[in-house]
Amino acid sequence: DMQMTQSPSSLSASVGDRVIITCQASQDTRNYINWYQQRPGKAPKLLIYDASNLQTGVPSRFSGSGFGTDFTLTISSLQPDDIATYYCQQYDNLPPGTFGPGTKVDLK
Amino acid sequence: EEQLVESGGLLVQPGRSLRLSCATSGFNFRDHAMHWVRQAPGKAPEWVSGINWNSISLGYADSVKGRFTISRDNAKSSLDLEISSLRREDTAFYYCVKDAFNFWSGGRFESWGQGTLVTVSS
Numbered sequence: 001d002m003q004m005t006q007s008p009s010s011l012s013a014s015v016g017d018r019v020i021i022t023c024q025a026s027q028d029t030r031n032y033i034n035w036y037q038q039r040p041g042k043a044p045k046l047l048i049y050d051a052s053n054l055q056t057g058v059p060s061r062f063s064g065s066g067f068g069t070d071f072t073l074t075i076s077s078l079q080p081d082d083i084a085t086y087y088c089q090q091y092d093n094l095p096p097g098t099f100g101p102g103t104k105v106d107l108k
Numbered sequence: 109e110e111q112l113v114e115s116g117g118l119l120v121q122p123g124r125s126l127r128l129s130c131a132t133s134g135f136n137f138r139d140h141a142m143h144w145v146r147q148a149p150g151k152a153p154e155w156v157s158g159i160n161w162n163s164i165s166l167g168y169a170d171s172v173k174g175r176f177t178i179s180r181d182n183a184k185s186s187l188d189l190e191i192s193s194l195r196r197e198d199t200a201f202y203y204c205v206k207d208a209f210n211f212w213s214g215g216r217f218e219s220w221g222q223g224t225l226v227t228v229s230s
Contacts, residue, residue, distance in 0.1 A: 034216060036153075043203055043220035044153060055218065087152055091215025095169055097145060097155025 002027055002093045004100035006086075012108040019075040021103045023088035028068050032092035035064055035073045038102075039084045047086075048073065075105075083107055110134040110219045112204045117224030124194055130187040130204030130221060137185035141207035141214055144178060144189045146200035147223070156202070157189065158212025167212045172198075194228045201225050 003026040013019050023033065035048040046055045048064035051071055061076040075082055088100040116128040128144070143158040157178040158167045166178055177190040187204055201223035208216040 032215070036217070043223055044217070045220070046216070046218050049208070049216050049218075089153075089215075089217070091213075094213060095155050095167065096158065096213050096215030097143070097153070097217065099152040099154070102152050 002029070002090055002098045004088055004090060004098055006088060006100040006103050008103060009101065010104040010106070012106045013078050014108045015078055015080060017078045019078050019082075019105060021073045021086055021105075023066075023071040023073070023100050025069045025071075025090055027093065029090040029092040031067050032090055033064075033066065033071045034089045034091065035062075036087045036089065036099075037082075037084045038087065044087065078105070078107075080107065110206070112206065112219060112221035114202060114204045114221045114224035117202060117226045119227045119229060120194055121230050122194055122196060122228055125190070125192040126194060126226060128189040128191065128202055128204075128224060128226070132185045132187070132204070132206070135206065135219070137180075138182040139210060141210055141212040142178075142180055142187045143205040143207060143212065143217065144176075144187075145203045145205050145217065145220075146198075146226075147203065148197075148200040151200075153203070154200075155215075158207070159187070160212050161210040165212060191226070194226075196228050199226060199228045 031051040036044040038044040085102045144156040147153045204221040205217045206219040208218045
């Protein structure tokens with residue numbers, strides 16, 4: 001079965017900081033990686049699909065990159081509204097919804 | 109605006125059964141595969157089951173195969189999940205999720221409901 005890892009598991013950053021979260025897949029997933037944001041007490045929300053495509057309505061400070069097994073989610077300038085847990089998810093292999101363990105982002 | 113509203117979650121004893129429902133609006137339901145994704149408190153989401161737009165193809169996680177049954181009614185824009193032989197490890201928020209594609213193996217979860225909590229405890 002596909003395994004996903006993320007690092008770091010948590011981070012603290014200041015408003016305006018650049019934040020980078022990495023995701024690694026145990027097998028080649030080509031570019032079939034999505035990124036989700038989950039604010040406390042809310043459902044996950046799709047941010048990035050196919051590794052680098054911004055979902056409609058998502059602010060442009062979010063971006064994604066990567067191919068194969070290594071991927072990154074970048075927040076170019078952290079805002080208070082970005083405090084959340086971020087998950088990567090692969091959908092190249094079945095089952096379609098293998099998620100990473102998450103990265104919790106807090107304000108310093 | 110797209111809406112997905114789950115219902116049916118409650119406190120239930122191990123071994124019992126439960127039916128979750130999801131009412132949707134604001135999009136063309138029959139054009140999309142649908143899924144149930146669950147999330148235990150403090151854990152990552154876990155895909156549970158998916159169904160193609162036409163109900164012909166279904167998929168289940170190994171952890172629920174044989175106990176969970178997914179179904180949909182395109183005329184009513186609704187999705188159901190029948191859960192039997194509940195286990196303590198089934199305790200989680202259960203989310204109704206819309207796929208960007210019309211086949212369940214698509215796996216791009218583009219809209220989520222607010223979730224319904226299932227607690228399995230004696």
